[in-house]
Amino acid sequence: MKxxxxxxxxxxxxxxxxxxxxxxRRMPHENIVYFGDTARVPYGPKSTQVVREYAAQDTDVLLxxxxxxxxVACNTVSAVALDIVQKRAxxxxxxxxxxxxxxxxxxxxxxxxxxxxxxxxxxxxxYTNAIRQVDPEVQVFGKACPLFxxxxxxxxxxxxxTELIAKEYLFPLTLEKIDTLVLGCTHYPILKGxxxxxxxxxxxLIDSGEATAEAAAVLLxxxxxxxxxxxxxxxxxxxxxxxHTFAEVGERFLGQRLGRVHRVSGLAH
Amino acid sequence: MKxxxxxxxxxxxxxxxxxxxxxxRRMPHENIVYFGDTARVPYGPKSTQVVREYAAQDTDVLLxxxxxxxxVACNTVSAVALDIVQKRAxxxxxxxxxxxxxxxxxxxxxxxxxxxxxxxxxxxxxYTNAIRQVDPEVQVFGKACPLFxxxxxxxxxxxxxTELIAKEYLFPLTLEKIDTLVLGCTHYPILKGxxxxxxxxxxxLIDSGEATAEAAAVLLxxxxxxxxxxxxxxxxxxxxxxxHTFAEVGERFLGQRLGRVHRVSGLAH
Numbered sequence: 001m002k003x004x005x006x007x008x009x010x011x012x013x014x015x016x017x018x019x020x021x022x023x024x025r026r027m028p029h030e031n032i033v034y035f036g037d038t039a040r041v042p043y044g045p046k047s048t049q050v051v052r053e054y055a056a057q058d059t060d061v062l063l064x065x066x067x068x069x070x071x072v073a074c075n076t077v078s079a080v081a082l083d084i085v086q087k088r089a090x091x092x093x094x095x096x097x098x099x100x101x102x103x104x105x106x107x108x109x110x111x112x113x114x115x116x117x118x119x120x121x122x123x124x125x126x127y128t129n130a131i132r133q134v135d136p137e138v139q140v141f142g143k144a145c146p147l148f149x150x151x152x153x154x155x156x157x158x159x160x161x162t163e164l165i166a167k168e169y170l171f172p173l174t175l176e177k178i179d180t181l182v183l184g185c186t187h188y189p190i191l192k193g194x195x196x197x198x199x200x201x202x203x204x205l206i207d208s209g210e211a212t213a214e215a216a217a218v219l220l221x222x223x224x225x226x227x228x229x230x231x232x233x234x235x236x237x238x239x240x241x242x243x244h245t246f247a248e249v250g251e252r253f254l255g256q257r258l259g260r261v262h263r264v265s266g267l268a269h
Numbered sequence: 270m271k272x273x274x275x276x277x278x279x280x281x282x283x284x285x286x287x288x289x290x291x292x293x294r295r296m297p298h299e300n301i302v303y304f305g306d307t308a309r310v311p312y313g314p315k316s317t318q319v320v321r322e323y324a325a326q327d328t329d330v331l332l333x334x335x336x337x338x339x340x341v342a343c344n345t346v347s348a349v350a351l352d353i354v355q356k357r358a359x360x361x362x363x364x365x366x367x368x369x370x371x372x373x374x375x376x377x378x379x380x381x382x383x384x385x386x387x388x389x390x391x392x393x394x395x396y397t398n399a400i401r402q403v404d405p406e407v408q409v410f411g412k413a414c415p416l417f418x419x420x421x422x423x424x425x426x427x428x429x430x431t432e433l434i435a436k437e438y439l440f441p442l443t444l445e446k447i448d449t450l451v452l453g454c455t456h457y458p459i460l461k462g463x464x465x466x467x468x469x470x471x472x473x474l475i476d477s478g479e480a481t482a483e484a485a486a487v488l489l490x491x492x493x494x495x496x497x498x499x500x501x502x503x504x505x506x507x508x509x510x511x512x513h514t515f516a517e518v519g520e521r522f523l524g525q526r527l528g529r530v531h532r533v534s535g536l537a538h
Contacts, residue, residue: 045512150419161433243314244388
């Protein structure tokens with residue numbers, strides 16, 4: 001059946017598993033194929049040209065699985081290479097930035113939104129541009145938080161050091177009196193608790209992954225692509241390199257067991 | 270002149286610039302060519318097979334510059350792929366592990382040595398094996414410190430969070446009553462101050478980069494390859510990708526201005 005074809009999700013590494021987690025909660029019957037380009041992670045600090053080459057190759061990996069839609073669960077690719085993916089795929093393509101930006105605009109009362117992400121995502125101004133297109137009156141304040149990714153991977157979720165680091169990163173945003181904060185990196189939902197605590201719950205957090213799952217559900221419904229089967233779905237995970245920490249960190253991000261992980265070896269590196 | 274040929278140094282990224290820093294202090298008249306594979310950094314979490322492929326390609330980049338010796342300023346490559354580099358190059362090759370291990374054995378009085386490094390370096394047991402070959406009676410205690418690399422890159426050298434993280438990582442090693450600690454990652458010398466403070470200066474720190482510079486100086490002298498010119502040396506830097514933070518972080522690591530950085534584009538990725 002056409003609607004039983006999987007949703008394809010790719011990311012530079014394992015962070016996108018938080019998006020898969022959000023997808024499985026929002027659409028528990030969809031089959032999903034995930035590809036994490038773990039041999040070449042991270043994309044964040046890399047130049048635009050390199051990220052665009054990688055995005056094209058990642059798309060091809062998913063297209064081999066006859067996916068019915070592609071979700072780019074990587075903020076860097078969503079920011080600078082979504083057009084490449086769209087051009088290559090003959091199926092609907094969705095990044096994480098537009099859904100995250102849209103949800104933030106809907107949420108803010110004071111029209112003051114903060115964005116946190118990698119250096120690359122923040123420098124790209126992709127969230128700022130997306131938000132301003134929806135509502136030019138909104139003021140957007142970005143802050144790169146490079147230590148959040150390794151902290152999430154270490155699993156130091158309740159550590160005093162994580163709280164100090166979060167305070168240092170988020171302090172300038174509190175001065176700007178934001179009322180909404182976009183978690184503009186797929187690793188950050190892991191640190192949602194400490195981020196909310198540091199902001200004293202005065203700011204609404206927007207999880208880009210959850211916003212994307214919501215938008216994807218609407219799109220599949222509209223295009224009559226929603227899987228009508230109620231069987232247990234098939235979740236398949238593939239990576240370009242099986243790193244030392246992949247299974248342990250991946251399961252924390254996914255919120256469940258990963259099962260067998262396939263290694264994609266055809267990629268040039 | 271044969272002796273004027275440059276020393277070639279490569280690393281997975283910018284960390285190796287601390288080794289270049291050590292080399293320029295120990296041998297201020299040597300010409301140096303550096304290659305950082307910034308498009309594919311980090312090597313630490315990658316599988317051995319992938320690291321070996323990359324190491325071969327990095328070697329080829331340096332061989333194009335007619336280098337008189339190659340220093341592998343990457344602990345991961347030194348641990349699992351030094352043989353590949355040696356096989357490819359017709360010049361002397363030196364990793365950072367044997368010099369670091371040798372210096373640690375010379376230093377320890379209690380025969381209890383700690384090693385800190387990336388997950389990959391620690392799991393490889395490369396330092397432990399190297400130390401045991403020199404002195405089988407020495408006890409070695411390894412600890413992976415994944416957050417040290419991003420902390421060094423952020424430049425959070427005197428931050429309270431860095432101290433808390435260092436305490437957490439190093440506490441198990443103090444329980445083992447080590448008297449010598451090898452900084453088994455080229456990023457770590459940046460954090461030497463906080464590491465020494467946390468250990469209350471009771472442990473001698475071995476900087477693998479400095480130990481390697483010393484060993485390289487001895488080797489060049491012995492093989493009559495030392496540069497006899499006293500002109501200002503030529504330092505050339507090349508990378509496979511110019512990242513957002515390369516110049517800023519690189520100059521902190523190198524301890525001086527980088528000048529023009531060449532991008533090597535021939536590498537498959």
